[in-house]
Amino acid sequence: MQTLLVTGGAGFIGSNFVHYALENTDCRLVNLDKLTYAGSLSSLAGALQSPRHIFVRGAIQDRALVSRLLAQYQVDGVVHLAAESHVDRSIEGPGEFIATNIVGTFDLLESVRGYWHGLPPDRQAAFRFLHVSTDEVYGSLGPDGYFSETSRYAPNSPYAASKAAADFLVRAYFRTYGLPALITNCSNNYGPYQFPEKLIPLMLCNALAGKPLTVYGDGGNIRDWLYVRDHCSALFAVLTRGRPGETYNVGGNTERTNLQIVRCICDLLDELRPRHTGGSFHRLITFVKDRPGHDWRYAVDAAKLCRETGWAPRESFASGMNKTVWWYLEHQEWCEAVRAGSNRGEQAGV
Numbered sequence: 001m002q003t004l005l006v007t008g009g010a011g012f013i014g015s016n017f018v019h020y021a022l023e024n025t026d027c028r029l030v031n032l033d034k035l036t037y038a039g040s041l042s043s044l045a046g047a048l049q050s051p052r053h054i055f056v057r058g059a060i061q062d063r064a065l066v067s068r069l070l071a072q073y074q075v076d077g078v079v080h081l082a083a084e085s086h087v088d089r090s091i092e093g094p095g096e097f098i099a100t101n102i103v104g105t106f107d108l109l110e111s112v113r114g115y116w117h118g119l120p121p122d123r124q125a126a127f128r129f130l131h132v133s134t135d136e137v138y139g140s141l142g143p144d145g146y147f148s149e150t151s152r153y154a155p156n157s158p159y160a161a162s163k164a165a166a167d168f169l170v171r172a173y174f175r176t177y178g179l180p181a182l183i184t185n186c187s188n189n190y191g192p193y194q195f196p197e198k199l200i201p202l203m204l205c206n207a208l209a210g211k212p213l214t215v216y217g218d219g220g221n222i223r224d225w226l227y228v229r230d231h232c233s234a235l236f237a238v239l240t241r242g243r244p245g246e247t248y249n250v251g252g253n254t255e256r257t258n259l260q261i262v263r264c265i266c267d268l269l270d271e272l273r274p275r276h277t278g279g280s281f282h283r284l285i286t287f288v289k290d291r292p293g294h295d296w297r298y299a300v301d302a303a304k305l306c307r308e309t310g311w312a313p314r315e316s317f318a319s320g321m322n323k324t325v326w327w328y329l330e331h332q333e334w335c336e337a338v339r340a341g342s343n344r345g346e347q348a349g350v
């Protein structure tokens with residue numbers, strides 16, 4: 001794999017993927033990102049100077065631009081991460097989720113299909129289109145069992161439904177046109193560069209600001225958590241060793257209730273900031289009315305990925321959370337910049 005087009009590479013997972021790829025591979029990356037509120041050039045600090053990283057501000061819906069980038073850089077594969085990704089926002093306004101996650105994925109697939117069709121047979125066979133998706137497409141689990149790659153799709157939020165639709169489009173492009181596409185469905189990620197609207201960075205930022213730590217319902221909803229760098233290594237495992245046409249679940253085998261997550265953050269902050277004067281951070285925990293359609297439990301079985309590619313996560317939940325909390329403590333200016341929307345490219349002229 002020499003040149004990858006990465007979509008959404010200024011977002012949370014995308015920026016981690018760019019850093020990971022520059023550090024661990026010799027790939028060249030063409031990073032296409034629209035720089036919505038969720039994307040920031042400050043997440044690419046250090047990577048922007050690399051000769052192996054070309055950042056382009058633009059939308060996946062712009063077929064002329066995507067076609068030009070594919071041809072100009074002779075792209076060998078696509079890692080598609082660009083999306084609207086926040087469930088609460090999808091409940092308030094689903095339109096952008098349909099436009100980006102469904103129509104945007106369709107536009108991207110059309111551009112890629114045209115380019116791929118014109119490649120010589122050996123490059124066609126080696127080409128990969130990796131669509132990065134979520135375990136939320138499977139809906140909610142009861143107390144037992146895990147989602148497998150053959151679990152029925154039953155999305156419950158507009159976000160999950162839009163990702164499910166995109167998954168089906170990618171599947172159809174493999175079946176219908178032979179585009180060598182693969183899909184990953186991953187559980188909740190955590191780590192550096194996550195926009196402070198998602199559970200872990202939001203709670204961290206609010207705790208440091210002395211604001212209430214609001215938990216939906218009784219905090220009993222369960223998610224499986226994976227350190228973002230382990231997700232990035234899984235994406236490379238699937239790109240290089242996965243079978244086109246297949247779906248791979250990615251997970252950390254680390255189930256926690258939302259309340260356990262918030263308590264873990266408070267414990268770590270109490271330990272790491274012992275001179276904080278306001279007392280234990282636990283006093284800030286507050287329960288609020290549950291989110292509509294709130295899935296109760298997600299848990300994925302990643303056995304197929306481990307068996308076929310040899311992938312395994314490196315971080316334990318304890319070590320991953322420790323790194324994450326340290327990172328946010330040391331990068332509070334990053335949180336302020338992305339919240340203020342002050343590093344979305346205008347100043348950098350892209």
Ligand code: NAD
Pocket residue numbers: 007008009010011012013014032033034035036037038039040058059060061080081082083084085086100104132133134135163185186187188189190195
């Ligand atoms: P994110 O919201 O942090 O980043 C999304 C990025 O996409 C942003 O940089 C944004 O500017 C960009 N973008 C949005 N619309 C675009 C468009 N039309 N054209 C080009 N760029 C556009 O999201 P994330 O958490 O990094 O998630 C990345 C992908 O991984 C998503 O597809 C998401 O569904 C999936 N995923 C996320 C998680 C998770 O826990 N965060 C888990 C499983 C799967």
